[in-house]
Each structure stands twice: as C-alpha cells, then as structure tokens.
Amino acid sequence: VDDAAVAELYDATFGWDPVALPADGFWSALVLAAPSVLDVGCGTGAMLHAARAAGHAGRLVGIDPDPAMLARARTRTDIEWVAGRAVDCRWQGEFALATMVSHAFQCLITDDEVRDSLAAIGRSLVDGGRFAFETRHPGARPWEAWAAAEPSQVDLHGRTLSVSYEIDDVTGDVVTLTEVTAVGGEVLRRDQAELRFLDPAGLNGFLRDAGFEIEDQFGDWDRTPLTDASTEIITIARKTPPH
Numbered sequence: 001v002d003d004a005a006v007a008e009l010y011d012a013t014f015g016w017d018p019v020a021l022p023a024d025g026f027w028s029a030l031v032l033a034a035p036s037v038l039d040v041g042c043g044t045g046a047m048l049h050a051a052r053a054a055g056h057a058g059r060l061v062g063i064d065p066d067p068a069m070l071a072r073a074r075t076r077t078d079i080e081w082v083a084g085r086a087v088d089c090r091w092q093g094e095f096a097l098a099t100m101v102s103h104a105f106q107c108l109i110t111d112d113e114v115r116d117s118l119a120a121i122g123r124s125l126v127d128g129g130r131f132a133f134e135t136r137h138p139g140a141r142p143w144e145a146w147a148a149a150e151p152s153q154v155d156l157h158g159r160t161l162s163v164s165y166e167i168d169d170v171t172g173d174v175v176t177l178t179e180v181t182a183v184g185g186e187v188l189r190r191d192q193a194e195l196r197f198l199d200p201a202g203l204n205g206f207l208r209d210a211g212f213e214i215e216d217q218f219g220d221w222d223r224t225p226l227t228d229a230s231t232e233i234i235t236i237a238r239k240t241p242p243h
C-alpha cells in the first residue's frame with residue numbers, strides 16, 4: 001500500500017457527496033455561491049472537482065502538502081493546484097472565500113502554525129472575504145470512539161482493506177493517533193498523525209488576533225447554533241478591513 005493507494009483509499013472511503021452527506025452539502029453550497037475560492041488542505045480535490053462539475057465558472061485554487069493526494073486532484077486541469085501548507089499561501093487579496101474542510105484545520109498543531117496559517121489565509125482574501133472551516137469540538141472527545149470502533153472495510157481493486165485507529169497520546173488539546181491499514185489481519189501500513197482540538201474560546205481568540213470576526217458559528221450542518229454539547233465547531237469568519 002503506497003502513498004498513491006492511500007490517497008485512492010481516502011477517496012474510496014470518503015468521496016464527496018453533497019446530496020447524501022450533510023457536511024459536503026454545506027460546503028458545496030458555500031463554494032458555489034462564492035466567485036473565487038481557495039481550498040486549503042484540499043487533499044484529493046474532491047470538493048473543487050464537484051464545484052467545477054456543478055458549473056462553478058470562477059477561479060478555483062486548491063493547495064495541499066501531500067503529493068499523492070494532490071496527484072489525484074490534478075486529474076482535473078481546469079482548477080489551479082499548488083503544493084504547500086496553509087502557511088505557504090502567498091496570494092494577496094485574491095479570493096472571496098477560503099476553506100479548510102473535512103477537519104483539515106486540525107492538522108495545524110502549534111500555536112505558531114495556527115497563527116501563521118491564519119495570517120497567510122487572511123492575506124489571500126479580499127477585504128470582507130470569508131474563511132470557512134470546521135474543527136471537531138473537544139468536549140465530545142471523539143478520539144475515544146475512534147479507538148473503540150470496529151475497523152472500516154474498504155474495497156480497493158478487489159482487495160478488502162480494513163482501516164482502524166489507535167490513540168497513542170493525548171497531551172493538552174493535541175491527540176496523536178495511528179491509522180492502521182490491514183488486509184486479512186496482516187498490517188500493511190501504520191501512519192501516525194497529530195490532530196489539535198481547539199476549544200471555541202481558544203479558536204476564536206486566534207481568529208480575532210489574525211484580523212477575523214466571527215460571522216457565524218454552528219454546532220451542526222443544519223446550522224444549529226454552537227453549544228457546549230456540539231460535536232462540531234463550524235465557523236464562518238470574515239476578514240475585517242485593517243483599521
């Protein structure tokens with residue numbers, strides 16, 4: 001199972017389905033309504049692919065640091081694809097909307113990376129432009145359920161791969177986990193990653209410091225307001241003009 005197969009497995013597991021999946025429906029509607037979109041942590045590019053296929057006629061740009069994911073994104077050539085992290089966003093006032101979806105924001109671990117990423121995304125937006133993203137609410141402690149869950153089974157070229165998660169460490173709001181890919185009980189691959197679970201107060205502090213105001217914050221895809229019991233923190237932040 002090489003990196004290309006992992007990227008293919010990602011698409012086979014998650015896909016992008018705005019009709020069946022409430023999260024995908026939420027993001028696709030926002031993207032289709034925006035004249036220009038920068039998707040940060042675009043992965044395999046599924047959201048922008050769907051937007052173009054649905055008739056989005058404006059500028060669409062995706063950026064992601066993972067070459068194998070980006071290789072799948074590049075199969076669509078009517079969208080700009082850039083290799084890089086959020087901090088590598090070098091655009092200046094060019095986008096009405098920036099997104100970081102499917103919890104890509106949680107890949108930003110240190111305070112410095114959160115701050116520098118928000119600053120780079122902010123510079124890429126026009127004044128009044130929006131940055132929209134979701135992060136899982138730490139109060140729900142979802143990693144506990146991931147570790148307890150049955151492995152998910154995904155069919156790839158006639159082989160049934162199982163994907164499960166081990167939780168290696170929880171320190172503060174950073175969870176270190178290992179994704180285990182196996183076939184018939186034989187482990188093919190172990191990928192360790194970190195995810196940060198910022199709480200709403202911490203998150204909003206970073207956003208304000210980076211020059212954003214919170215326009216909307218929801219706890220679910222049906223636009224239910226955010227509460228302590230929410231499992232998601234879905235944020236639409238607006239770049240405020242400099243004073």
Ligand SMILES: C[S@@+](CC[C@H](N)C(=O)[O-])C[C@H]1O[C@@H](n2cnc3c(N)ncnc32)[C@H](O)[C@@H]1O
Nearest residue numbers: 040041042043065066069085086101102104107
């Ligand atoms: C869970 S995937 C989501 C991919 C895509 N947005 C989607 O909806 O399918 C998280 C993505 O974030 C990317 N990523 C990791 N660190 C990042 C960073 N510092 N800046 C931007 N993207 C990053 C990963 O390469 C990965 O493609």
